[in-house]
Amino acid sequence: MGKSLAILGAGSWGTALAVVLAQKGHTVSLWSRRRKLAEAIKTCGENRRYLPGVAVPEVIEITDDLEKTVFRAEVIVFAVPSHAFREVLRLVKPCIGDKMVVVNAAKGLEEASLYRLSQVFAEEMGGTLERYVVLSGPSHAEEVGRNLPTAVVVASVQKQTSEYVQELFMLPTLRVYTNQDIIGVELGGALKNIIALATGIAEGLGFGDNTRAALMTRGLAEITRLGARLGADPLTFSGLAGIGDLIVTCTSMHSRNRRAGIEIGRGKSLAEALAAVNMVVEGVRTTRAAYRLALAYSVDMPITEQTYRVLFENLPPAQAVKNLLQRERTCEIRM
The missing domain is CATH 1.10.1040.10 (N-(1-d-carboxylethyl)-l-norvaline Dehydrogenase; domain 2)
Structure with missing residues (x-):
């Protein structure tokens, strides 16, 4: 049964993830900080700025309304640049429920604090990481969006949380492994x-x-x-x-x-x-x-x-x- 997913960040990686996750039958909403980009994706049926040539199905909701994007979501996927992670997390923090799973797909460190992004999440969310998952591995958006065979890894301090995300993301062309070494x-x-x-x-x-x-x-x-x-x-x-x-x-x-x-x-x-x-x-x-x-x-x-x-x-x-x-x-x- 499909889940409701909110993907934050309409760059190349966020767009590619939205495309493939929609193929699995999930209800996907893709948030763009910029209204003009959201409108362009809806009008063109593709993200010509960041992921040209990859069709974005009409079933994906494209919006610049952040609250609307996350309000109904069971899973939030952060696909924003690492330097924007804390800022966007603070914006959606009031909407993150106890049972909601957060997947971070950004790859970087917070420059000011030298924190890994899970440390940023724990600091902002009161120390909890049980519902936090990091997604990583060799996965260029240009190939994932075109359904070229790819393998990635998800990591969480909670094995059952990483296995939950593994099942959500697993596709015929996207193999997902788990790891507890976040x-x-x-x-x-x-x-x-x-x-x-x-x-x-x-x-x-x-x-x-x-x-x-x-x-x-x-x-x-x-x-x-x-x-x-x-x-x-x-x-x-x-x-x-x-x-x-x-x-x-x-x-x-x-x-x-x-x-x-x-x-x-x-x-x-x-x-x-x-x-x-x-x-x-x-x-x-x-x-x-x-x-x-x-x-x-x-x-x-x-x-x-x-x-x-x-x-x-x-x-x-x-x-x-x-x-x-x-x-x-x-x-x-x-x-």
Whole structure:
């Protein structure tokens, strides 16, 4: 039996989720902060701004009325950028009932507090996470919306809650796994964007597959180090939210972070690169937050550090590569 779902955020990911969840027979409402975008999606039958070429069925309610969107919902899916998560959560907080499940599909860290988004949720909602689920994994909206085979993971502190969402989201072309390591799933989804920026920068400099493989492998090592320090299960980073998402984000031109990195490697400033991508690049804010976390917890994250210096201290990208290659000798496997 279909459920009533409110999807908050009519970007590419929110739109793709609305499309596939409606296919399963759920009653889906898609909220856009901007009325003009909501009207354009209804008029065109697709989200030409964020997900062109993917038909948005008429059965999906498109609205800019937030209260109307969540009032009837049994499940709320947050598909807003991570920096907007707290703001939107505060707006809908009065409407979130005790039995309502909240699914967060954003991948990032809150820059001011350095919180994972589940920590933001717990702080705003009085410490409870029993009805909170994070959705992550290698899942470009452009492919999910076209029903190309995809596997993702959902994590919650409550096994029965993650299994409930697993059943809601499972489709013939969308396989959903469960995981109880909410810390690792959140960190994997957020931190891989930093490495995607770094591999994009290397590509923009003209480097090849060896460089990308080195950055991805060593990037996974530093993601795992920070994750373990913050309480995650290191094995989580060998799964969909870790290496799976890292692979797709570092190798696909659907990746905004990779594309922004390429522009920077070719000589553009951060502002120029973001303008060229013309969508939210989550890895930029995440780099700043992760750099501060690494310092606070004394975790060695050399790729994150050099990416930070390129983005925010005007370090030439070529010099960042030299800095990485000329570090002191060390062993490969360490925590």
